[in-house]
Amino acid sequence: MAWHPHLWHPITQVARSDAPQRVVRAQGSLLQLEDGRELIDAISSWWVTLHGHAEPSIAEAIGRQAQQLEQVIFANFSHSPAEQLASRLSALTGLERLFFSDNGSSAVEVALKMAWQWWRNQGSERRQLIAFEGAYHGDTFGAMAVGDRSVFTEAFEDLLFDVTRLPWPATHWGDEQVEEREAAALAVLSEALQTPTAALIVEPLIQGAAGMRMVRPQFLKAVAELVQSSGALLIADEVMTGFGRTGAVFACQRAGIQPDLVALSKGLTGGFLPMAVTMASERIYAGFISESEPTATFFHGHSFTANPLGCAAALASLDLLEANPERYSGFEARHQPHLTALSNHPKVLHARCTGTVAAFELDAGETSYLNPIGKTVQRHCIEQGVYLRPLGNVVYLLPPLCTSDAQLEQCYEALRSCLDQL
Numbered sequence: 115m116a117w118h119p120h121l122w123h124p125i126t127q128v129a130r131s132d133a134p135q136r137v138v139r140a141q142g143s144l145l146q147l148e149d150g151r152e153l154i155d156a157i158s159s160w161w162v163t164l165h166g167h168a169e170p171s172i173a174e175a176i177g178r179q180a181q182q183l184e185q186v187i188f189a190n191f192s193h194s195p196a197e198q199l200a201s202r203l204s205a206l207t208g209l210e211r212l213f214f215s216d217n218g219s220s221a222v223e224v225a226l227k228m229a230w231q232w233w234r235n236q237g238s239e240r241r242q243l244i245a246f247e248g249a250y251h252g253d254t255f256g257a258m259a260v261g262d263r264s265v266f267t268e269a270f271e272d273l274l275f276d277v278t279r280l281p282w283p284a285t286h287w288g289d290e291q292v293e294e295r296e297a298a299a300l301a302v303l304s305e306a307l308q309t310p311t312a313a314l315i316v317e318p319l320i321q322g323a324a325g326m327r328m329v330r331p332q333f334l335k336a337v338a339e340l341v342q343s344s345g346a347l348l349i350a351d352e353v354m355t356g357f358g359r360t361g362a363v364f365a366c367q368r369a370g371i372q373p374d375l376v377a378l379s380k381g382l383t384g385g386f387l388p389m390a391v392t393m394a395s396e397r398i399y400a401g402f403i404s405e406s407e408p409t410a411t412f413f414h415g416h417s418f419t420a421n422p423l424g425c426a427a428a429l430a431s432l433d434l435l436e437a438n439p440e441r442y443s444g445f446e447a448r449h450q451p452h453l454t455a456l457s458n459h460p461k462v463l464h465a466r467c468t469g470t471v472a473a474f475e476l477d478a479g480e481t482s483y484l485n486p487i488g489k490t491v492q493r494h495c496i497e498q499g500v501y502l503r504p505l506g507n508v509v510y511l512l513p514p515l516c517t518s519d520a521q522l523e524q525c526y527e528a529l530r531s532c533l534d535q536l
Contacts, residue, residue, distance in 0.1 A: 115148075132493070140167030143517045145501060153501040156525045157512050160503075161322070161354050163385035165434050166516035172384045172430040179426035188214065188419040195425030199391075202432055206363055208372055209393035213412075214420040218353035219252025221377035221390035222315070226256045227414060228375060228394055229313035229347045232401045235410045240346070243275075244306055244314040246282040250323035251315065251351050260315050262324065265483060278306050284327035286464035287457065296333045303340055311346035313375075318365035319468055322354040325481065325508035326473035328466050331369040338371035347374040347398075353390070357381035358435055358442030358515065361469030368469075374398060382424075384431035389424035441515040445470040448519070449511070452526040459533045473510035478536070482506045491532055498528035 115133045123134060136148040143166055145153045155163060165172070183193060200212040213228075215221050226243070233240045243260060250266070251257040258267045259274040267274065280302050283295035303314075318334055321327040341348045350373040355365035359381065362368035366376065375398065379390035404410040418424075435442070449472040457465035457474065465474040478487040488504035495502045502509065502525075511525055 131489070135496075142166040142168075143514050143521050151499070153496060153499055154517070154521050154525060155514065156495075156500050156502050156517075157510070158514050159385060160380075161359070161512055162380045163514050164357055164381035164431060165384050166514045167385070169384055169386075169434070169516075171434060172386050172427050175426045175430035176386060176423050179422050183422045185418065185421055185423075189415065193420070193422055193425075195422045195429060196420040199425045199428050199432075202429070203378070203391065203393060206432075207366075207376055207393045209374075209376060210396040211394045211399040213392045213394065213414075214416065215390045215392065216388055216416050216418060217252075217390050218351075218377065218379035219254040219257045220416065221353060221379050221392045222251045222257045222260070222349075222351055223254050224392040224414060225349045225351075225375040225377050225394075226260065226313070226315070228392065228398060228412065229349060231412065232347070232398050233312050235401050235404075235407075238310075238312075240310040240312040242278055242306070242309045242311040244278045244280060244303070244311060244341075244346075246280050246316060246321070248282045248284070248321050248324035248327055249315070249317060250321065251317070252353075266323075278309075278311075280306065282321060282324075282327060283329055283333060284321070285330060286328070286466040289464075292330065296330070296336070299333070300336055300340065303337060307340060307344040307346065311341075311344060313347040313349050314341045315349040315351060317351045318355055318369055318371070319360050320355055320365070320471060323483075323505065325475070325483075325505045326466070326471055326510045328468050328471075328473075334365075334369040335371055338369075338373070342374075349373060349375045349377070351377045353377055353379045357431070358439075359470050359512070361443055361446050363435065363442075382431070383427035384434070386427040386431075387421070387424040389421060389428060438515070442470060445515070448522060452522065456526060456529060456533070459530075461533050461536055470515070471510060471512050473508060476507040476509060476536070478507050481508065487536075490536070491529075494532040494535065495525075495528045498524075498531060500525050500528040 117133050137145050138148050139146040143154050145155050245260040248262050251261045260277050281299040283299045285292040350366050356378045360368050374395050376393040383389050402412045446469050449467045453465050453472045461477050463475040463477050483506040485506035487507045491504050
């Protein structure tokens, strides 16, 4: 298939990539191509397709809502789907207030702006923001600034604000030095917090775009304790990790922490519609209310804020998640025997697994997003009926929750045959 003359595909170097395949239909974990082939969508279409493609209950919920109220300005109006979703997510996250936006980057931007302005509204001089090495929080400017400097941000370096960086003690199976690296990272954090700090932002348990780099729950809990005891705000970017991806509804729950702000998107609507939210504590919300000072207002908004169709999809997705907790809580155990067998291959390094996410590195040169081995793996797996998108030499599986045992086995078999050819 040739490149379309009018489309510009995301994060794709046309000169070095195969032309895209045309998808005509999708159902469950399967993508159907125009030529009749079927592929297992082993990465949930960039991590958004939570329950499976064309999930009937979500499609029906959107259809019902479309016949009643499809959109209304949310600055002067409210509606039941938004109110229901706010109440349910508040109960699940332990945070009382919900602010709507359109995508994960925007949800992070909102959290950063809230944290920064909250301190400003109080007349505080806390100006330090802390993030982790390797972090990825999105492609808008604030999100890029708190993300690690990389090929994603290089062209915009001069426009990004300064952030204090901490080591990320990524771990894997058989890692005997993890406690030493965690202690070193916590020592750096303790020193950084001597400077008055507005907020620390973290991808809880898994840094996604950096290469599915995983940390232990106890490290995350220690980070939260240090940050919050210093008075700084804790922002959890659960855009990827939310809604069951780490084996709990939220990664923060698995780690036993309570952030002040949480960014959510991707799986929020089950992958059906673009929508994001930022959850905030009542304390933060109260800091923007003032009869005497109108500039205390949080001046941020989106045209499709609280889109009723997105809210309906999110409510239906939550219904599925709550009705079938074993789908996400048991997925890690399904990965483990396959990944264990694969980890014995001489080309496989640093196998690791958290919840629905399994990953390893290929011993094929530098660990980098630009490592060309990823495209080789992708082509081979597509030939075997499995769609993957490796992060350079980091190969990962993040399938929809509806993926069957046979389909999961096919994913690992495709990887085994690829490793043998390499």
